Amino acid sequence: MYFVGIIKYKQMEIIQALLSHKTIRKFKEREIPDIVLEKILEAGIRASTTGNMQLYSIIVTKAQENKEKVAPFHFNQSFVKEASVLLTFLADFNRFNKWCEFRNAKPGYDNFLSFYNASIDALLVSQNIAVAAEAFGLGICYLGTTTYNAAQLIEFYKCPKGVVPVTTVAIGYPDEDMEQADRIPLEGVVHNEFYEDYDKKRIDKLYKNKESLQLTKELIKENKTENLAQIFTDIRYTKKDNVEFSKRYLKVIEEQGFMNHE
Amino acid sequence: MYFVGIIKYKQMEIIQALLSHKTIRKFKEREIPDIVLEKILEAGIRASTTGNMQLYSIIVTKAQENKEKVAPFHFNQSFVKEASVLLTFLADFNRFNKWCEFRNAKPGYDNFLSFYNASIDALLVSQNIAVAAEAFGLGICYLGTTTYNAAQLIEFYKCPKGVVPVTTVAIGYPDEDMEQADRIPLEGVVHNEFYEDYDKKRIDKLYKNKESLQLTKELIKENKTENLAQIFTDIRYTKKDNVEFSKRYLKVIEEQGFMNHE
Numbered sequence: 001m002y003f004v005g006i007i008k009y010k011q012m013e014i015i016q017a018l019l020s021h022k023t024i025r026k027f028k029e030r031e032i033p034d035i036v037l038e039k040i041l042e043a044g045i046r047a048s049t050t051g052n053m054q055l056y057s058i059i060v061t062k063a064q065e066n067k068e069k070v071a072p073f074h075f076n077q078s079f080v081k082e083a084s085v086l087l088t089f090l091a092d093f094n095r096f097n098k099w100c101e102f103r104n105a106k107p108g109y110d111n112f113l114s115f116y117n118a119s120i121d122a123l124l125v126s127q128n129i130a131v132a133a134e135a136f137g138l139g140i141c142y143l144g145t146t147t148y149n150a151a152q153l154i155e156f157y158k159c160p161k162g163v164v165p166v167t168t169v170a171i172g173y174p175d176e177d178m179e180q181a182d183r184i185p186l187e188g189v190v191h192n193e194f195y196e197d198y199d200k201k202r203i204d205k206l207y208k209n210k211e212s213l214q215l216t217k218e219l220i221k222e223n224k225t226e227n228l229a230q231i232f233t234d235i236r237y238t239k240k241d242n243v244e245f246s247k248r249y250l251k252v253i254e255e256q257g258f259m260n261h262e
Numbered sequence: 263m264y265f266v267g268i269i270k271y272k273q274m275e276i277i278q279a280l281l282s283h284k285t286i287r288k289f290k291e292r293e294i295p296d297i298v299l300e301k302i303l304e305a306g307i308r309a310s311t312t313g314n315m316q317l318y319s320i321i322v323t324k325a326q327e328n329k330e331k332v333a334p335f336h337f338n339q340s341f342v343k344e345a346s347v348l349l350t351f352l353a354d355f356n357r358f359n360k361w362c363e364f365r366n367a368k369p370g371y372d373n374f375l376s377f378y379n380a381s382i383d384a385l386l387v388s389q390n391i392a393v394a395a396e397a398f399g400l401g402i403c404y405l406g407t408t409t410y411n412a413a414q415l416i417e418f419y420k421c422p423k424g425v426v427p428v429t430t431v432a433i434g435y436p437d438e439d440m441e442q443a444d445r446i447p448l449e450g451v452v453h454n455e456f457y458e459d460y461d462k463k464r465i466d467k468l469y470k471n472k473e474s475l476q477l478t479k480e481l482i483k484e485n486k487t488e489n490l491a492q493i494f495t496d497i498r499y500t501k502k503d504n505v506e507f508s509k510r511y512l513k514v515i516e517e518q519g520f521m522n523h524e
Contacts, residue, residue, distance in 0.1 A: 013275045014397035018305035018390055043280035045445050048404045052443050059453045098460045099469055103491035108501020113508040127389035128280055135276035142310045159457045181314050183307050191321045195421045198360045207361055229367035239370020243523050246375040261505050
């Protein structure tokens with residue numbers, strides 16, 4: 001019974017931590033102790049990885065000077081400079097390829113699947129690190145801008161071939177306490193046995209709460225659109241931008257040596 | 263002081279849980295209670311998601327019949343049929359596109375960046391779910407085969423356009439207690455401020471432990487190669503397979519409507 005009690009306590013703490021996640025975009029001017037950051041990174045790299053190849057690297061940006069230099073690549077969002085640390089996650093086959101070459105083994109990892117596997121590795125580590133950071137009372141924010149400006153980040157961080165930036169996580173001590181973001185109901189994203197496609201009735205039901213939030217009403221007013229969906233399509237994530245950033249990222253993937261399919 | 267104590271206990275539990283991860287490939291014949299699975303999924307979908315768009319879906323495969331039908335797409339690894347549940351994570355823009363269309367908003371998400379953003383969303387959720395499952399004493403195994411046979415999985419699971427399978431996690435009660443997999447030292451994957459490329463001396467140092475493991479020696483003998491690196495390049499992840507699977511996955515991405523860049 002004692003053992004069961006311990007397990008249940010542990011379950012509750014971890015599940016509660018995951019359920020409590022909030023993105024933080026305002027940080028205190030307070031450094032993360034090295035020993036804490038190291039523990040977070042150590043917990044991170046226990047994440048599953050393709051064939052235990054560890055196809056990722058993590059660049060730690062701590063120096064204020066460097067945070068300021070990369071801020072423009074992240075659309076100058078103010079919290080990029082204010083975070084204690086930026087962790088940039090790289091899909092990295094360079095280290096593994098070098099190991100192979102030094103061992104008289106011929107790597108065949110200059111293709112899209114290898115890039116994608118390395119992306120998976122980098123992202124699983126990033127999420128483990130996000131969870132670990134929050135366990136220490138830190139706040140995190142993922143930066144989608146990393147893929148948009150991957151070429152500039154490669155140049156700045158001096159990444160060799162075989163390396164592509166995938167995402168960045170800004171970390172620091174929270175200086176805000178926002179409401180938790182909404183999610184559509186669980187049944188809206190979970191399919192039992194087979195994919196169940198969405199008709200209008202189901203979509204209406206799933207998005208009802210999101211569309212009725214006070215925050216949504218304010219956003220619609222502010223953005224002068226008919227509804228929330230148009231804020232995404234016409235303002236935040238436009239076709240024009242997506243096409244431009246798609247071309248750029250595909251070019252980076254090719255330039256970094258991941259598109260050889262002969 | 264009491265508060266500090268609680269926080270520290272919580273930290274310790276979560277970090278310890280992350281540090282203790284082991285991949286499990288042998289499961290007990292025991293079902294996961296619905297209430298536990300639901301809690302795991304709920305914790306999962308609190309993960310960060312691109313612009314709170316939740317660009318993913320999760321297919322739950324619980325029926326024995328369906329586990330057996332998808333097993334061939336996962337190279338008939340025995341634990342695929344034996345796991346209590348398979349969770350297949352999909353990059354999913356279909357639901358979001360439908361919402362936009364029903365709201366008189368024109369989605370521009372038929373491009374590579376949108377696919378990649380949806381992949382990121384799916385993978386962050388998958389890792390949150392892996393952590394949550396382990397908190398309940400469950401074991402997990404990621405299946406890399408999902409990208410290899412994405413076309414077959416799309417057909418089987420009846421996925422519409424805008425949906426691409428990204429990864430699968432097999433979950434169940436562990437029926438083995440293996441040693442934890444090795445990792446190269448933390449300093450081998452973490453770069454301070456700038457990417458520090460690897461020379462032979464550094465590679466030798468980073469891979470020394472991995473190469474000296476008893477398991478490695480047995481694998482080399484069994485596979486009749488000169489060293490561990492050749493097991494990866496010549497047997498496990500060959501150029502021929504990678505090129506074939508790259509072409510297949512790129513074709514799936516295109517067929518599912520994510521390669522329109524006009």
